[in-house]
C-alpha cells in the first residue's frame with residue numbers, strides 16, 4: 014500500500030447532478046472522501062497492523078449510477094468525466110427518453126441496482142412498461158397472438174414522437190370503427206338485430222373513446238371528433254357538453 018492514492022479522473026469529484034444538484038449516489042463517497050479514507054486506512058495499518066475497509070459502497074434503488082455511450086454524452090453537451098447527471102436532467106438535455114441502446118451493456122455500472130426510471134430506461138423493463146399481452150388483454154383490445162403491450166406515460170414531457178403518433182392513430186382508428194357502427198345502426202334502426210344490447214355496449218365504447226379524444230386534444234392539440242360525422246352527431250345529440258369539450262374551441266359554442 015502506498016501512502017497516497019490519486020483517484021482523479023477515475024471516480025467522480027461529486028455525485029451531485031450537474032444540472033439539478035440531486036445526489037445520484039447517496040451513500041457513496043466522493044473522490045476526496047475516498048482518498049481520505051484510504052489515507053486513514055494506511056495510517057491505521059501502520060499503527061495496528063490491520064487495515065479497515067476503505068469504503069463500504071452501497072448501490073440501491075435511490076442511485077442513478079450508469080454510463081451511456083460517448084455519442085449520447087456528447088449529444089447532451091457534456092465533457093468526458095465532467096460529473097454526474099441524473100436521468101431526468103440528461104433526458105431534458107437530449108430532448109428524448111433514454112432507451113436500452115444508449116447504455117453499453119458490458120459496462121459494470123450498467124448492471125447495478127438503481128432508481129426505477131434508470132432500470133426502466135436501461136433494461137427496457139420495470140413497472141410493467143413492456144410485457145407480452147395476456148389472454149385477457151388480447152380479448153379486450155382485439156390483439157393478435159404474441160403481441161407486446163407497452164405502457165407509455167402520455168404526460169411525459171420527453172414522450173417519443175412515435176408514441177404520440179401511435180396513440181393518435183389508435184384513437185383515430187377506434188373513432189372510425191365506432192363511426193361506421195353508428196352509421197350502420199342508424200341505417201338499420203328498425204331491424205331487431207340492432208337491439209338495446211348493442212346500444213349499451215356501444216355507449217360504453219363511445220365513453221372510453223371520449224376519454225382518449227380528450228387526451229388527444231388536451232395533450233397534443235389534436236381535434237379528431239369533427240372528422241367522424243356519425244360519431245359527432247351522436248355526441249351532439251346525446252351529450253352536448255362532451256362534444257363541446259372535444260371539439261375545436263372556436264366551433265364549440
Ligand SMILES: [Zn+2]
Pocket residue numbers: 030031032033034035098099100101102103
Ligand atoms: Zn438532475
